[in-house]
Amino acid sequence: MSWRATILTLFPEMFPGPLDVSLAGRALRDGKWRCDAMDIRGFATDRHRTVDDTPFGGGAGMVMRPDVADAAIAGAMPEGDARPLVYLTPRGRLLDQAMVRDFASGPGLVLLCGRYEGVDQRVIEARGMREVSLGDYVLSGGEIAALALLDACVRLLPGVMGAAESAVEESHSAGLLEYPHYTRPAEWQGRAVPPVLLSGHHAEVARWRRAQSEAATRERRPDLWNRMQVVGSRATA
Ligand code: ADE
Numbered sequence: 020m021s022w023r024a025t026i027l028t029l030f031p032e033m034f035p036g037p038l039d040v041s042l043a044g045r046a047l048r049d050g051k052w053r054c055d056a057m058d059i060r061g062f063a064t065d066r067h068r069t070v071d072d073t074p075f076g077g078g079a080g081m082v083m084r085p086d087v088a089d090a091a092i093a094g095a096m097p098e099g100d101a102r103p104l105v106y107l108t109p110r111g112r113l114l115d116q117a118m119v120r121d122f123a124s125g126p127g128l129v130l131l132c133g134r135y136e137g138v139d140q141r142v143i144e145a146r147g148m149r150e151v152s153l154g155d156y157v158l159s160g161g162e163i164a165a166l167a168l169l170d171a172c173v174r175l176l177p178g179v180m181g182a183a184e185s186a187v188e189e190s191h192s193a194g195l196l197e198y199p200h201y202t203r204p205a206e207w208q209g210r211a212v213p214p215v216l217l218s219g220h221h222a223e224v225a226r227w228r229r230a231q232s233e234a235a236t237r238e239r240r241p242d243l244w245n246r247m248q249v250v251g252s253r254a255t256a
Contacts, residue, residue: 022176023053023102023127024169025095026162027088029070029134031056033162043170046179053127054169059083062090071135080136088131088142095129104148106131106138107161107168111150114168116191118151122168123175130168132161194247196235198228 034056071081153164190197201212215227
């Protein structure tokens with residue numbers, strides 16, 4: 020049984036999209052995961068295949084109807100389907116690598132992609148959806164967020180990534196940003212590679228990389244850095 024993603028969307032042609040190439044694409048062809056996109060409009064019941072309506076209370080935009088969203092979810096998840104149901108929305112909890120690891124280690128995901136202003140709150144609650152955001156900016160729909168979430172999960176599936184260690188050392192796995200990388204030529208446009216990387220001293224290379232990771236995290240992501248300090252002080256207390 021492979022890891023299975025079902026995506027509920029008004030634009031099923033967007034899937035697997037970019038996930039059909041490279042690492043994820045090969046894994047898809049190898050049967051290491053499945054990607055099934057379902058058209059929400061197929062669950063509309065009226066002549067015009069209406070999926071949205073104006074918001075109660077007034078305001079701009081349209082809201083996805085709860086009955087249509089619920090029928091689509093019922094169509095995607097048979098009774099007993101243990102996969103988490105995730106609604107991609109800028110109102111959601113920020114996606115992080117811990118969440119990705121958790122999703123990747125399960126049976127798969129059912130992803131609801133909203134367009135318009137969003138989905139009626141009642142179906143979010145009735146279905147116990149996990150609301151997840153990709154970041155503090157607004158996309159025109161959940162589809163690109165769903166693709167990003169799936170990419171992050173699929174690369175962690177067993178046998179998908181090449182070298183096992185590349186999953187461990189990378190940015191965010193240890194709560195730090197990754198150190199910078201260099202390759203040949205050793206000098207390019209007058210810029211030399213940091214000499215320690217050419218020294219052959221593995222311990223010094225490791226020390227330098229750790230220092231670079233810490234400096235980048237402190238400077239660029241004080242939020243991550245401060246969390247690290249708190250977690251670290253708890254561990255040594
Ligand atoms: N849909 C629109 N914007 C989004 C975001 N930032 N994250 C997840 N889903 C979204």
